[in-house]
Amino acid sequence: MATNDEMIKVTNLCKHYYNGELKALDNVSYSISKGDVVVVIGPSGSGKSTFLRCLNLLEVPTSGSVVFDGIDITQKHYVDEQGNKVKLNIDEHRRKMGMVFQHFNLFPHKTILQNMILAPVKVKRMDPAEATEKAMQLLRRVGLEDRALAYPIQLSGGQKQRVAIVRALMMEPEVMLFDEPTSALDPEMVGEVLSVMTELAQSGMTMVIVTHEMGFAREVGKRVVFMANGRIVEEGTPEQIFDHPQSLRLATFLEKVL
Amino acid sequence: MISAAGFAKTWQYIQLFEQGLVCTLSLSALTVIFGFVFALFLALMRMSKIKPLSWFATAYVELFRATPMLVQLFIIYYVVFAKVSLPSFKIFGFIRFERFFPGVVALSMNSGAYLSEIIRAGIQSIDIGQTEASRSLGLSYKQTLFEIVLPQAIKNILPAIANEFVTIIKESSICYTIGVQEIMYAVSSTKGATYRIAEPLLIATAVYFCLTFPTSKIIAYFERRMSRGDKR
Numbered sequence: 001m002a003t004n005d006e007m008i009k010v011t012n013l014c015k016h017y018y019n020g021e022l023k024a025l026d027n028v029s030y031s032i033s034k035g036d037v038v039v040v041i042g043p044s045g046s047g048k049s050t051f052l053r054c055l056n057l058l059e060v061p062t063s064g065s066v067v068f069d070g071i072d073i074t075q076k077h078y079v080d081e082q083g084n085k086v087k088l089n090i091d092e093h094r095r096k097m098g099m100v101f102q103h104f105n106l107f108p109h110k111t112i113l114q115n116m117i118l119a120p121v122k123v124k125r126m127d128p129a130e131a132t133e134k135a136m137q138l139l140r141r142v143g144l145e146d147r148a149l150a151y152p153i154q155l156s157g158g159q160k161q162r163v164a165i166v167r168a169l170m171m172e173p174e175v176m177l178f179d180e181p182t183s184a185l186d187p188e189m190v191g192e193v194l195s196v197m198t199e200l201a202q203s204g205m206t207m208v209i210v211t212h213e214m215g216f217a218r219e220v221g222k223r224v225v226f227m228a229n230g231r232i233v234e235e236g237t238p239e240q241i242f243d244h245p246q247s248l249r250l251a252t253f254l255e256k257v258l
Numbered sequence: 259m260i261s262a263a264g265f266a267k268t269w270q271y272i273q274l275f276e277q278g279l280v281c282t283l284s285l286s287a288l289t290v291i292f293g294f295v296f297a298l299f300l301a302l303m304r305m306s307k308i309k310p311l312s313w314f315a316t317a318y319v320e321l322f323r324a325t326p327m328l329v330q331l332f333i334i335y336y337v338v339f340a341k342v343s344l345p346s347f348k349i350f351g352f353i354r355f356e357r358f359f360p361g362v363v364a365l366s367m368n369s370g371a372y373l374s375e376i377i378r379a380g381i382q383s384i385d386i387g388q389t390e391a392s393r394s395l396g397l398s399y400k401q402t403l404f405e406i407v408l409p410q411a412i413k414n415i416l417p418a419i420a421n422e423f424v425t426i427i428k429e430s431s432i433c434y435t436i437g438v439q440e441i442m443y444a445v446s447s448t449k450g451a452t453y454r455i456a457e458p459l460l461i462a463t464a465v466y467f468c469l470t471f472p473t474s475k476i477i478a479y480f481e482r483r484m485s486r487g488d489k490r
Binding site: 058094095096097101103106119122123151153164177 | 385391395396405409410413
């Protein structure tokens, strides 16, 4: 992987709870390049979600660094191109990272359309009419243009998650983070969400996906990361991880889930 | 005790009740506004990660909930504002500002304590995922508070807020003790002039009801309006 394409570089990331008694993340280092589709797998409690949530600082790491587009976002300040020390505004970096949650987290008091145009209008000062047009295009792409004026409660789980994905896309993020996007869905709705994600991956979007969908991981992932006990145990292509596990830990995990 | 003649006598002083109504309305409306804004700050302070802010807000709320409103009012009027010379002009030509203003301050400080606990409960009832989703879209803490958290929180706590607003209207009658010319002041003046007590009290009851009942109805309307996102 060429280093100039490097988008996110995580170094020695630790997240401790209860004064270090629980190490949710234990010295994790990893690098994500532009166009990568990284799938993170592992047993529950292995630190997958914590790792993902540290990437956009929803979780503040205990130590270590997350460098995004050349800026360490775990620090309070950074040095810009002119060499000036600038105060870091995490909001500016978060808007370049879309995030999709297990429980959708649509805003229930706003319609689907309002959910989608909120951030572009409020944060990017986009014209509401322009934002609406863009939102309708995206809704069409996921087959939900007729639901634009509905409220989230009127949608099925799969529909909600598709809306959550396009809501994040409204900000034109450089990378999309998925935190178990299909875990709260009824089985028959998993497919519709995965197919939107597959399409997104094929369009060249950089993605980091925490999931339990092994078939999807193998099919869509370019890199697969296996985590256990807060550490990255193995990392490689889907073939390496699923067909030739090197560690006993991964082999037993695969035996259970496949 | 209650007689037509008594009402006729009382009716000669109906202008006092009209003034009382205007005064009570102004007192309550200002208290609702100041109390609410103050309560919002108190609630945010109480939930703040900065410990001294949180301690201050907690101590404030406990103190104001644990002492009688009358004591608070007297301390603010006779002690705090004793040293301050307020401009003595009349609002609407009759409300004495130097008595009215300390009344608004005392009522706002008291209702702020109660409202802040309601607001805090409301904010904490909103799933943390809402904040996370909003922040991950790049919205700031303030934008998240005003666009995402508060609209949902206020919807949840509207019945409790309605209760508090109605309480403010009724509690404002306590300001009569420092000479604010609200409805109970009209009762007292009319009593002094006519030696009638039952009729002025009945009129006061009617006026208070005419203020409180529509208040709860208006809030009930907003409650229905804000729950549009709840219908399947």
